[in-house]
Every structure is written in structure tokens, then in C-alpha cells.
Amino acid sequence: MGTRTRLLAVAAAAALLTPVGPAAAADPLELQGRGFGHGIGLSQHGAQRAATQGVGWKEIVRTYYPGTRLGKAGGQVAVLLSADDDGDTRVLARPGLTLRKVGTTKRWSLQRLDRRARQWRVRADDRGRSVLQARRGGAGWRTSKRFGGDAEFSARGPVTVVTPQGRTAYRGRVRSASADASGTDRDTVNRVSLEDYLRGVVPREVPALWDPDAVRAQAVAARTYAAFERGEPLAGHYQICDTDRCQVYGGASAEHPASDEAIRATRTTVLVSGGEPIFAQFSASNGGYSVAGPFDYLPAREDPWDPYTWTRTVPVADLETAFDTIGDYESIEVVERDGRGAFGGRVVRVTVTGSEGSSTVSGDTFRSRLGLPSTMFRTTDL
Incomplete structure (x- = not known):
């Protein structure tokens, strides 16, 4: 989804909140939430909603990356083909x-x-x-x-x-x-023009048949992200990977006529700051409030376009497997939120309690262990 852990910086303001309350013994944990992914930069669902309301791709990208301007980038990119791992x-x-x-x-x-x-x-x-x-x-x-x-x-x-x-x-x-x-020791690397690379990225990141302006905004963000990565290569023999650790890339096999048209319509266009391509992070959804990234053009801000919500039922057995030192699951308590967005903001710290003790982890760890879409969530009994 266009993210690198080593550059991720989430601005979390401590805010002690009321516990979400215990669940009855053996009852599954019912959650409702907003957002999908890290929430930094462009929201793909937000861009789609904006486009269906008549907002053009230029306004979309300038809104999600404030203070940037449009520039140009071309050349090639070297992509690690991670599935080819047999040497x-x-x-x-x-x-x-x-x-x-x-x-x-x-x-x-x-x-x-x-x-x-x-x-x-x-x-x-x-x-x-x-x-x-x-x-x-x-x-x-x-x-x-x-x-x-x-x-x-x-x-x-x-x-x-x-x-x-x-x-x-x-x-x-x-x-x-x-x-x-x-x-x-050999890796398989695809060395390809930036425009042809995008043809294998954009339809893997958003549905090609979304509103054309949403797909064009994604093309600009993806092109900019790749151009930035060339200056921050992952290794000496390649610059970027083909998974959601970077951007999902499916090569010529993934191409679609509609996303090809969006790429042609924005040909060579990137977002720049200080004359250089920006770190154009993006995610599926920010849940109505973006997370601050490591640069000024990635601020925490309210997003009126992003409508994405979700619900999850987490079985007790999954909780006890994810937190295997607590014994029989009893309750969870949100200890801290960042104060931005729905439900009082994203979860920063959460405590899971059971018959044999408790475990306090970060919101990101809780989300990862249970496979949740984001850290902006609450229990449905509130």
C-alpha cells in the first residue's frame, strides 16, 4: 500500500480515556472501526468519493499532499520480483x-x-x-x-x-x-520504464473502473512514490519491491485499459517539494482523519471525503491465541488514543486482561495480531 516502516512516524498525543469495559466470559469481542491501513497521505476511498462528487484529480492530490506542486519524472525503475525466490x-x-x-x-x-x-x-x-x-x-x-x-x-x-x-x-x-x-546469490529484478511500471501498479492498488479522476490521482501518487524510492533504494541491485511493503506490482499481467488511460492522462506527472519527488504515501482509507507522516506535506487532518467503516467479531479463542500469557480472556481496556478522529482517535495503547494476568501493547500490535483493518476502533457496546 505504499509504505515503508523505517519512515513511518505516527504523531500520537496521549489522552487517557475511559475503559471500553469488560466482555462477558466466552463472549466474542465486537468491534466497529473506521479506516483501512496506516492512514497517511492519500486515502484511496476518499479520492474515489471526492471524484464521484466532481472533484478533479489535481485538487485531490493537492488536498492530500498540501504544499506540494506538480512536476515531471521519467526514466526507469528497478523492481524486485519477490515471488521468484528460488535463486x-x-x-x-x-x-x-x-x-x-x-x-x-x-x-x-x-x-x-x-x-x-x-x-x-x-x-x-x-x-x-x-x-x-x-x-x-x-x-x-x-x-x-x-x-x-x-x-x-x-x-x-x-x-x-x-x-x-x-x-x-x-x-x-x-x-x-x-x-x-x-x-x-541472485535475485530476479525487473528493470522497466516508470510509465510501464505504473501500468502494473495502479490496477493492483485501486479498481481500474473507479471514477477516472480517482484512478488518475492514484497514478500520480504511485508515480511519485516510485520516483522518490529511486533516491532511497532498498538495495544496491534494486530500488523498490513489488509487495504492499512498497507498492503492489503485477507487471504486464495486471494491466487494464481503464488504468492505462489514467496513466496516459497524467503522463510523467509527479508531486514535488523543494524540486524533488515527495514521499507520496497512501492507504486504502484514513477513516475520516489522516495520520501525520514524516514530512510537512503529510499532515494529520480531517478528511470529509473518506466514508470507510468496518465491523469485526473477534472470537475469544483468537484473543487467547494472540495474547497467550493472559489465560482465559476477560476484557480489554483502551488506555490511550491519539485524540484525532472518530471514537476519540486511533488506539495508541490497549490492555488485554485474562484470568492469569494482562498484556499492554501498542494499538498497531493489537491490530496486527488480530488482523484488524486499522487502529481506529471501539467496542460496539459504547
Whole structure:
């Protein structure tokens, strides 16, 4: 959802509140809440509601990121393909598929090397060299090339990567990238233009058929987030990941015509502050009040557009599993809220009490252990 734990900064003002009260023994915990996610920056549900009310994408992004202006960014981005975790980089054979030795002009047409190959892969040997291998149907792998350095596949169209979880097509280049100087530990990295990268991000972050201005606002936020991350790369051989730790990225397999149009309509547009792309965090919903982020353009503020609410029934067994030192569950007590938003604000600290003692944890820990959408919640008996 566009967030990095190392930069997350939640401004929580201590406010001692009345306990929510004990639940009857063996009764499940009934909760109602607002928001979904960390609540910093743009609210996707808020943007959608604003757009359906006639608010344009420029006003939406300027409202969620106050003090910023529109700028431009292009170039490429290097994305870790986290599902490909078996050490090799495997792709399906296709017309025009080539392999290049990274850092050189040396390139091979894979059709010319083996016209009968169904799949190709690059893996590292124990000396850190790239080993190119081909497989025909169900037969074993046959080595075609061995050379020092990294290697990358490319073609005139998307390249389909085969991972332990399945198959996904990606535009740009698919690299077997060394994670360290030895070259023996490899990751699969997609090096792709920023605009093509967005085509695989935006429809994974919001429904492509939402109001066009909401999808355009998401495209600007996602493009800006990626442009910022290039200056704060996660590793030496890639800049950003493909999960909700960064932004969810599904490659060419995720593309949709409606989100493609939103990307074209905002082409190269980013939000800048001080001449640089901002850290454009976003979440599904802030529940009507955003959380302060680590920069002035990510303030805590009321959001009249965000309508998202939720309810949850938490079984006693889940509470006792999540807090396994308390014995038989008896009650919870909200000890502190941040004072901003519904119910007196997001939960900062909560105490869970049972027959053998109690456990006081942060609101984020409570939410994480029980799988709640956010920390803005209360019991339904209030």
C-alpha cells in the first residue's frame, strides 16, 4: 500500500480515556472501526468519493499532499520480483527473446541458440558466473553459455517469468541480479520504464473502473512514490519491491485499459517539494482523519471525503491465541488514543486482561495480531 516502516512516524498525543469495559466470559469481542491501513497521505476511498462528487484529480492530490506542486519524472525503475525466490531467473521462450551480459554489448538470440527450447533460465554457479540453460518440454536443463557477471532477458514484447508461485509477464528487462559481490546469490529484478511500471501498479492498488479522476490521482501518487524510492533504494541491485511493503506490482499481467488511460492522462506527472519527488504515501482509507507522516506535506487532518467503516467479531479463542500469557480472556481496556478522529482517535495503547494476568501493547500490535483493518476502533457496546 505504499509504505515503508523505517519512515513511518505516527504523531500520537496521549489522552487517557475511559475503559471500553469488560466482555462477558466466552463472549466474542465486537468491534466497529473506521479506516483501512496506516492512514497517511492519500486515502484511496476518499479520492474515489471526492471524484464521484466532481472533484478533479489535481485538487485531490493537492488536498492530500498540501504544499506540494506538480512536476515531471521519467526514466526507469528497478523492481524486485519477490515471488521468484528460488535463486534462478526462468522465462518462457518466445520470438525475439535475447539474453545480454550486463555491462557489455554482448547479446545472444536465444532462438538461434536453441529453436526447440520451451524455457530458459539463468542461475549462478559456485564461482558466481551466470549459467544460461535451456529446457525442451519435460526434459532436463542443458547448459548453453557460462560467463562472468549478471545477465538479463528482453524481447520486443513482455517476457513471462516462471516462479514457484506461477507465471507473470513483465515489460522491460528481466535481470538475474547479484545480491552481493560474490555473484552467487541472485535475485530476479525487473528493470522497466516508470510509465510501464505504473501500468502494473495502479490496477493492483485501486479498481481500474473507479471514477477516472480517482484512478488518475492514484497514478500520480504511485508515480511519485516510485520516483522518490529511486533516491532511497532498498538495495544496491534494486530500488523498490513489488509487495504492499512498497507498492503492489503485477507487471504486464495486471494491466487494464481503464488504468492505462489514467496513466496516459497524467503522463510523467509527479508531486514535488523543494524540486524533488515527495514521499507520496497512501492507504486504502484514513477513516475520516489522516495520520501525520514524516514530512510537512503529510499532515494529520480531517478528511470529509473518506466514508470507510468496518465491523469485526473477534472470537475469544483468537484473543487467547494472540495474547497467550493472559489465560482465559476477560476484557480489554483502551488506555490511550491519539485524540484525532472518530471514537476519540486511533488506539495508541490497549490492555488485554485474562484470568492469569494482562498484556499492554501498542494499538498497531493489537491490530496486527488480530488482523484488524486499522487502529481506529471501539467496542460496539459504547
